[in-house]
Structure formats: C-alpha cells, structure tokens
Amino acid sequence: MSNNSCQMRANTDQLEPPxxxxxxxxxxxxxxxxxxxxxxxxxxxxxxxxxxxxxxEADAGGHERLTTAERQIIQRAAMTGAMIEDLEARWLAxxxxxxxLYATLGNAQRRLFETVGLxxxxxxxxxxxxxxxxxxxxxxxxxx
Numbered sequence: 099m100s101n102n103s104c105q106m107r108a109n110t111d112q113l114e115p116p117x118x119x120x121x122x123x124x125x126x127x128x129x130x131x132x133x134x135x136x137x138x139x140x141x142x143x144x145x146x147x148x149x150x151x152x153x154x155e156a157d158a159g160g161h162e163r164l165t166t167a168e169r170q171i172i173q174r175a176a177m178t179g180a181m182i183e184d185l186e187a188r189w190l191a192x193x194x195x196x197x198x199l200y201a202t203l204g205n206a207q208r209r210l211f212e213t214v215g216l217x218x219x220x221x222x223x224x225x226x227x228x229x230x231x232x233x234x235x236x237x238x239x240x241x242x
Contacts, residue, residue, distance in 0.1 A: 134173070143184075146180045147180045155172055168214050172214060175214070178206055178207040185199070186200075
C-alpha cells in the first residue's frame with residue numbers, strides 16, 4: 099500500500115520519506131492534493147479500506163446519519179485498520195514486523211473510534227405480529 103505522505107518498507111520499523119516523484123504535482127505554484135478518489139480503485143488496499151469504511155459507517159448507523167467530521171474520523175480509522183491488517187498478515191506469513199508500530203496503530207485506531215463514539219447500533223430483528231402468529235401456528239401444527 100502506498101500513500102504520498104510516507105511509505106512503509108517491508109521488514110523494517112522505519113518510515114521512509116516520500117519519493118520526490120510521488121509528491122503532489124504543483125500547478126501554477128499550487129500543490130495538487132490527492133484523495134481516496136484519486137487512487138487506483140483496483141488495488142487490494144483501496145478495496146479493503148473502502149470495505150472497512152462501509153462496515154464502520156454501517157455500525158455507526160449508516161453513512162447518511164453521520165456528520166462530515168464523523169465520516170472523516172471513520173476514514174482515518176479504516177485506513178489505520180487496513181494498515182494494521184497488513185501488518186498482521188505479514189506477521190502471520192512469517193515476516194518480522196515492528197511491534198511498537200503495530201501497538202501504536204492499534205491505539206490510534208481505538209482513540210479514533212472513541213472520538214467518534216462508535217458502538218454497535220442494534221438492528222431491530224423483532225418480527226411483526228403477523229409473522230410471529232404464523233410461526234406459532236406452524237409450530238403448533240407440527241407438534242400436534
């Protein structure tokens with residue numbers, strides 16, 4: 099996974115500065131800022147991040163119920179989560195990872211979740227009255 103602010107080198111605990119060629123292009127003296135919309139959407143990292151964003155937003159009650167600030171915090175938490183999952187997969191594959199980086203990312207994600215106040219929003223799974231009565235009728239006929 100690559101972003102323009104820093105890249106993680108495999109098997110190290112170092113963050114390397116961005117490559118000059120990877121920095122946002124300047125046009126007429128203005129920096130061109132990149133967003134998730136500018137990234138190749140076919141990459142596994144992009145797809146995983148978007149999957150996490152969608153899942154976390156659903157847990158928070160849905161995209162339409164969130165403020166812009168909450169959506170930004172969720173995006174940061176999802177990015178952090180994707181990075182954590184990458185480290186976990188690398189460790190399970192036998193690669194060395196930096197435990198301090200892993201713990202730092204985990205703590206950062208937890209703080210982001212606390213900030214946005216995320217908790218599982220229960221979904222109403224109570225059947226309506228007619229479904230309940232139909233189910234009881236079928237059970238009674240099967241038993242009797």
